[in-house]
Amino acid sequence: MKPYARRTPPPPAATAALAVTAPGRPALTVLLLASTLGVMGGMTIAPVIEVIRQSLHLSGAQAGLVLTTHSLAIALTSPLAGRLTDRLGPRLPLAAGLVLYGAGGGAGMLTDTYPALLATRLLLGVGAAAVFTCSTAALLALYRGSDRDRVMGWRTTATTAGGFAYPLAAGALGTWSWQAPFALYLIGLPLGLAALLALPPAAPAPADGPRPAKARGGALRLLRDHPKLAGMCGLWVAIAVLMMVLGLFLPRRLDELGITNTLAVALYGVVLSSATASLAGLLYARLRARLGYAALMRISAACWTAAMLVFATAAHPAALILVPALTGLGSGIAMPTLTVLMDHAAPPGRRATAASLQATALFGGQFTSPLLFGPLVDATSLTTGALAATAGTALILLGLLKLGNPPEDGAGSRPTAPVNGSGG
Template identity: 70%
Template sequence: MAAESTTASAPVRPGNATLTVLLLASTLGVMGGATIAPVIEVIRQALGVGGTAAGLILTSHSLAIAVTSPLAGRATDRFGPRLPLAAGLVVYGLGGGAGMVTDSFPALLASRLVLGVGAAAVFTCSTAALLGLYRGEARDKVMGWRTAATTAGGFLYPLAAGALGNHSWHAPFAVYLVGLPLGAAVLLALPRAAPGGESGREATGRRGGVVRLLRERPLLLGLCGLWVATTGLMMVLAVSLPRRLDQLGVHDTLVVAVYGTVLGSGAAALVGLGYAKLTARFGYAALMRCAAASWTAALVLFAVAGHPVPLLLVPVLTGIGSGIAMPTLTVLVDHAAPAGQRGTAVSLQATALFGGQFASPLVFGPLIDATSVATGALVAAAGTTGILIALFRLREPDRPTGTTAAEDGDSGRASAGRRI
């Protein structure tokens, strides 16, 4: 049977059901660890493990995502996003839900790695599908909605897990089971033809290995490096904010949750909802510089603030930067890669994002332990300042014309006809 991406078909025009399912899937892609974060201390005590082992329960899926994302990207380029995304959602649901019946640390850790494999497919395939189905202002709009959906998941799923955690530490893992019905919905809602405006022969002709892609597209390599750096640097705030609040006398876990989750998610969601207007007015390059400036200000304020009230601005600034950077870097990655390798390019983004997330505590943990939280934040601020300076070399990409992949392809063919 021929692969879905090689099937010649009529132009694909996404409907509301397709967009809804893809946005719902986007709420899951980056939620592997945050979902059970509220009950991680209960899990640690129940399994009788130390802090390092408990940390692995939260981060091991990130390593699995970083390693397996290129495989998900190749599958997306080969078959289109529909089947790999559906399979990834099922693996996500089963791997995450396995914690409901797991009573040992090795088994739980293994299930978290399985979860990471599913999350790699969910993140890569849902992103590639959105990029392939929309163009121009419509793509900016749905990528902003995707950011809002992701941040909403970052707020709602941990709250649901925290409520379920009052019954037992196993109960929060039921949240992951949402992947199972979503997998079925993907099969029903997503078009069978691979989006993107290329025929299967054209896409196949452009495919190649990851190393070849990065060699031929140096901008893509730079963007992946930017993902690693920004994720690694901003994890300093995510990991250290509760500790910093404790140093300033804030011990109420609800207040800590407001600082760490609610404010940042709210700011990022608001930016996401207005993202299309922001890009139309300022452009991608200027927005990325704003994001880097917001991160730098957040890290400096985090390091020097001596009272909890000024620290309220830290998650707001962080959320603004993340709300800008998530859709902008994703669109720039798509611009930097050929359509026939969109899945591979997006998978490299996932590898960079989650690789930086996994490595950050390994890099900054010893530094902070040897010095202080403030010193670690100032070092990270120096890093984001370097990123801000480097971003002045970033050029504004050309914008596609159509609102969907099919319309963009039609307008491209019409333009070619006029040139001839």
């Protein structure tokens, strides 16, 4: 990837518009709470998926669709959410997405048939697309420089904390019935109201200055016109496909090594990786103060490569502890870093669309991973599949050697846009 070009200083009108809509603590709290919902879609019901399969008499593939259908909906509808956010600002689309997230997810409490359950998962995915896209765009628009590094690290911590808190709560609720864990999704309803009250409205166009440029074309045109952004979306897809290999096959590797206790499997598969990713998020601002974005991405890829190599070759359960630890560290660093890099690669006025492409790449990759690696592992072996994933992360590391750093915020690096993301 070529080094980033230096951008022109922000026009005074845009800077003033952002200053008017400077966020307070309630807005940040709502955005961080919304960020915890990003990984909640499938992981929340993962502890009861076997109970659902048996209760509704599903095949293994049908049960898998209960976990992944929402990811497909997110991948398909995120660009629409991004375009709406670029036009309207994040406040209204985020509030609507949170309400749909809560209603669609919570409807699982009232369903007892497979088609109805899949329909609720699709609604959940549409809401989740807006939540992911709008919360990302709002955080990127409202914070700059070191403040942005800090809140993006906090966002990673919030996301990963939700990744183990919600499944633990779902496991407890699942002792009552398989429908009970779906009640956790209802948190989206009060958060939707809170978003309306706490987030600043979209900044109006300045009366005595240049009007914000309207977003032109859809997501495909944005990718065509900005190859660097397309390359980063491809990187997100590759990361999602490869990291999902651990989620799919780490329990099988543990079973091969004699670890069958479900609590131990949860410790390996969720708790350790989420804990290290959360720690990385808390320390992210300090890391950014010492290292550039390119160096941080290389560290992440090195962690993933080491984790995959251990996963492929470990002959003892103790060694496998390194897998979730290294994976969580790499993901905790990469999530905020790549989010900011994509924002720098996007043109002014297209921030939310760029964020939506991140969601499409991330969740589309997760949906694709079992389709690619499942047949490979079935036809060969788990070790072969893990070594193939190791080769993939190693190629990512080699590719990142060409990644350059964007100009730092606050140094004439990028036009500062109003909170609606439409100004430049």
